[in-house]
Amino acid sequence: MKYIFSLLVVGVLLTSCAMNEGPSDVTVSIPYLKDTLSLDNGAYCLVETPLIWEDKVMYLITNFDTKEGWIICYDKHSMELIWRWQEAMDEFGIPARGFGFVSHVYQGILAIAHSNLSYGIDINTGETLWKNRSVESGASIIFGHEKNISTIRTQEWQVHKSIVATVISEGNWNSIYDIVKDDSLYVSLGAPLPFYWDGKDYITFLSGKWGTSPHIEINWLNLYNLTDDRLEWTSDTIPIKFPLSGIPGAQPSFEDGQILLGNDAIYSYNVEDGSLEWWKWYGNSFVINNKLTAAEGIVYGNNASQFFVGLDVHTGEEIVHTTTGGSPSKIAYHDGKCYLSSVTVGATNRIMVIDALTGEILRNELAPFRDEDKEWTFDRAVAVDAETGLVYTADHRSLLVYDFEL
Numbered sequence: 001m002k003y004i005f006s007l008l009v010v011g012v013l014l015t016s017c018a019m020n021e022g023p024s025d026v027t028v029s030i031p032y033l034k035d036t037l038s039l040d041n042g043a044y045c046l047v048e049t050p051l052i053w054e055d056k057v058m059y060l061i062t063n064f065d066t067k068e069g070w071i072i073c074y075d076k077h078s079m080e081l082i083w084r085w086q087e088a089m090d091e092f093g094i095p096a097r098g099f100g101f102v103s104h105v106y107q108g109i110l111a112i113a114h115s116n117l118s119y120g121i122d123i124n125t126g127e128t129l130w131k132n133r134s135v136e137s138g139a140s141i142i143f144g145h146e147k148n149i150s151t152i153r154t155q156e157w158q159v160h161k162s163i164v165a166t167v168i169s170e171g172n173w174n175s176i177y178d179i180v181k182d183d184s185l186y187v188s189l190g191a192p193l194p195f196y197w198d199g200k201d202y203i204t205f206l207s208g209k210w211g212t213s214p215h216i217e218i219n220w221l222n223l224y225n226l227t228d229d230r231l232e233w234t235s236d237t238i239p240i241k242f243p244l245s246g247i248p249g250a251q252p253s254f255e256d257g258q259i260l261l262g263n264d265a266i267y268s269y270n271v272e273d274g275s276l277e278w279w280k281w282y283g284n285s286f287v288i289n290n291k292l293t294a295a296e297g298i299v300y301g302n303n304a305s306q307f308f309v310g311l312d313v314h315t316g317e318e319i320v321h322t323t324t325g326g327s328p329s330k331i332a333y334h335d336g337k338c339y340l341s342s343v344t345v346g347a348t349n350r351i352m353v354i355d356a357l358t359g360e361i362l363r364n365e366l367a368p369f370r371d372e373d374k375e376w377t378f379d380r381a382v383a384v385d386a387e388t389g390l391v392y393t394a395d396h397r398s399l400l401v402y403d404f405e406l
Helices: 087-092
Strands: 007-009 013-016 026-029 033-038 045-047 051-053 056-063 069-075 081-085 104-106 109-114 117-122 128-133 143-145 148-156 160-167 174-180 186-189 193-197 200-211 216-225 230-234 253-255 258-262 265-270 276-281 293-295 298-303 307-312 318-323 332-334 337-345 348-355 361-366 391-394 398-402
Touching: 045 391, 051 104, 056 391, 069 087, 069 109, 087 117, 104 143, 148 193, 148 200, 160 186, 160 200, 174 186, 174 200, 174 216, 193 253, 216 258, 253 293, 253 298, 258 298, 265 298, 265 307, 293 332, 298 337, 307 337, 318 348, 348 391
Parallel strands: 143 193
Antiparallel strands: 007 033, 013 026, 033 398, 045 056, 051 056, 056 069, 069 081, 104 109, 109 117, 117 128, 143 148, 148 160, 160 174, 186 200, 193 200, 200 216, 216 230, 253 258, 258 265, 265 276, 293 298, 298 307, 307 318, 332 337, 337 348, 348 361, 391 398
């Protein structure tokens, strides 16, 4: 199949509408869309969160129908194509694509994982620096902080799981934590989050046991000291309320000495001793589609009941509470603002920019509307360039670059 990527500098009329109104109600000119590039000749594609490093922006793309997956890298200023990577698909065939929905970049290296495959890619050239094909199955995620990256391996489904870690320049995975079924309950692990605190490198993650008939769900938070190679602590059982709408801490966040977890509640644990300082129940999920984001002493989440909140990480005080919509991307934070793509409002789909301290919705833009296919849907993917403030996302058919500073 031949893929054509063409740069279109656009000044287009997009369909916009008031909250809860259909996309045909009002048509206005939206000046914020700066660039758009066709995805795979306009085929329907899924795009993961864009990754930005220096003067380059990378998109991880999967054709929805064919299951083909590849990575493309552009010059972020000119949006000219620099390289294309599809080694996993070329070597192992479809649906191997080499990447999942969370990846990591550091010092010119992109680290990706898809099941038992993992790769390190030179961002300047698109060449593979290292690759690993594990005998165990794995999670299609890589979480990282600077040089440290981590993921999950499964030796035996629901019976034996491991947290593994390495440095991004090497790719030699080593197990740092194992959980093995030792009673009637099955075992589980949440995504590992590497972070740096008080002079040392750590990884925090959830471990759990569960069963059915009756339903049992037991979870603990763990802190592993990478610098000293030891498990620092395991918390008491994480409190939950039923019906549970998500595993607490499926993807933790860290901010100012606090480890933040979410399901239908938000939790804040002290990094020093694993004590639960506060938790606040909201009755619906913060986990299924979008994870928590923390910055400047505040933890942010968009609830499945279609509201956005920001809480003080130390006290749980609610700083902001704003009506938004459902099923958005992970929240991106930049320069005092929070960005969400694929926010569902009634029968419409939006990208929103929210003031991080007041909760005011600063931008509320409808996805590009096409008469031929009646679509107006963003991907759950958004990244903000810290240098330029440009916002990178996609709408399943095209890559989109917004300039909300216009």
